[in-house]
Structure formats: C-alpha cells, structure tokens
Amino acid sequence: MKYIDYYETLGVEKTATEKEIKQAYRKLARKYHPDVYQGDAKKAAEEKFKLVSEAYEVLGDPEKRKKYDQLGMNWQSGQDFEPQHGRQSYSFHTAGGSDPRFSDFFSSIFGEDLFGAGVPRGRQAHRMAGENVDAEISLSITELVQGGQKELRLSMPQVCPACGGERYTQRGVCRTCGGMGTTEEIKTIAVNIPPHLYEGAVVRLKGLGGKGYGGGPSGDLLLHIKAAKDKAWQVVDQINLETEVTIYPEQAVLGDSVSVSVPTGTVKVTVQPGIHSGQILRLRGKGLKGPQGVQGDVLLKIRIDVPKSLAAEELDLYRRLAELRKH
Ligand SMILES: [Zn+2]
Structure with a gap:
C-alpha cells in the first residue's frame, strides 16, 4: 500500500493549527461533496471526498494526528508503505471486515484504535464541546466607550444532531450535515458589550458559541470589534478621537x-x-x-x-x- 500524506490531501502545512485544518477540510468537503456531482464526476468526487474525510479524521483528532506525525517522519507521500509489526493487528476484520469508509493505509495505522478495543462508538459514548464562533460587530463611539446591549443575528454551527459530529452514520456519509459534522443554525442573541473597547479588540463571550453535543459545553463567541463611522468623531491611531x-x-x-x-x-x-x-x-x-x-x-x-x-x-x-x- 502507498503512504498517504494527509497534509497534502488537505493542502495544509505540517504546522497547521486545528482551526486551519478544520477550515481546509470544510472547504474541500464542500467542493467534493458527491451530492453536487452526477455520473462519472460523482464517482471521482466520491473518491476525493472519502480521502479528504479520512485526512480530516486523522489530522482533526489531536491523538491520531500525533500518532500519524510520529509515523510520518520516515515516509514520503506515495512511498510504498509497510505497516510495522505489532501495529498491524487487523483485529477489526473479526468485527465484520475492514471499514469501507477508510483506506487500507488508514486501517493499518488506526484499525486497532477504532475497532480493536471494542469501544462502542455509539452516540452515548461521546460528548462534544461546541465550536467557538467568530463574529464581527460595529460599535458607535459611545458604545465603544460605554458598552451596552446589542442584538446579533448569527449563523451558529451546532454539532450535527443526526451524526453527533461523527460525520458518518451507519449508512455512510451523514446526509444531514453532508459529512461536515456540524450544521448551521440561525440565531438571534443578545450580547452584553463591555465598556472600554477599541477597533481590533476581541471580546470572548463564554458559552455563547456553537452548541455542544451530548452534554458537552457550548463554545465561545468571539466578537471582533469594529468602530462604526461616526458623523462627529474620527478615530485616529486606534485610541484617539478627533472632532x-x-x-x-x-x-x-x-x-x-x-x-x-x-x-x-x-x-x-x-x-x-x-x-x-x-x-x-x-x-x-x-x-x-x-x-x-x-x-x-x-x-x-x-x-x-x-x-x-x-x-x-x-x-x-x-x-x-x-x-x-x-x-
Ligand atoms: Zn451529520
């Protein structure tokens, strides 16, 4: 089997942050989602989608990524890959054959972890924290100084209720979220803006981000502050006000x-x-x-x-x- 470079698959650097990896995955999952294609193109897209999903399954999970990185130090993309002894216990075969979602390469590295220990990957088994959500908000000069309450209409990611963020159901790629693991929910929320802000400030509102799953905590809302145009005042060098x-x-x-x-x-x-x-x-x-x-x-x-x-x-x-x- 060939060694697969998952970083190359997602088009990210080896040093990419979790966020960058997630973004890259989302972009590609949207691009190659099989539902978007027909005929021969659909088959090709399916293959691509599968590989991209697999790459994210690994790089999007800190533990799997670590294991993969350790292994990857000695391998190049496309090189013939020979699983190490001891690692290649294909115990998942006994659990009903290899998983069709993943390549042999993947199974040879992670098969054990996924299926060997008999850990149920059922929905009750996991809790997922909600995502942090970034949003931009324009504040008047008075609001920057004094703070206040604001209503925001936001598209919030929530852990997909159909697959619980797993991206797959027993029937394959989750239809509800299209393999993204999250769905969008439009919400209007009231936020308390603290006083003494400036353009470029980021306010973290705990628990106002994406909803968690299975009792997992909600993510945070990160408000990126902008100064609205003002008739009377001009903001100079971020903190000075001229009139x-x-x-x-x-x-x-x-x-x-x-x-x-x-x-x-x-x-x-x-x-x-x-x-x-x-x-x-x-x-x-x-x-x-x-x-x-x-x-x-x-x-x-x-x-x-x-x-x-x-x-x-x-x-x-x-x-x-x-x-x-x-x-
Ligand atoms: Zn889903």
Missing part, C-alpha cells in the same frame, strides 16, 4: 472657556487668546482605552467660523476693526 470645535472670531481673539461633549461626558475647554484655525487641543486620557489599558486622547480641531447673519451693531464693530487696521 471639530467651532468657535467665533472674538473667542479666538480674546480666548474663552467652551463646553465640549466628549464620549465620556462634557468637558470645559480653555481656548487661549490668539488661537488659530486648525490648531489642535489635546485632552489627555479622554479618548478610547486601547490594548493593555493604554488611554487615548480627545483631539479638538479648532475651526473659526463667522456667524451667518450679523446684527447691524456687530457689523459696525467689524467696520471699526477694519478702519483700525488701516492705520
């Missing part, structure tokens, strides 16, 4: 104290006499809280504006100013 503050010419000339509402409340800001348009006032620590608790600033960009309609008296004063400047 424009409009003042009148006389405030710019004489200086003033102005109230500005920032996400954390209202602050009094001193405008120094002679301030320029475009000048930036920095309010330390009033911005967003960033990674490792770094506190951002609020940046106030000064804009000097002339009131649209001026009273006659005001106009007179401007004329006087103009006169004065001539001398």
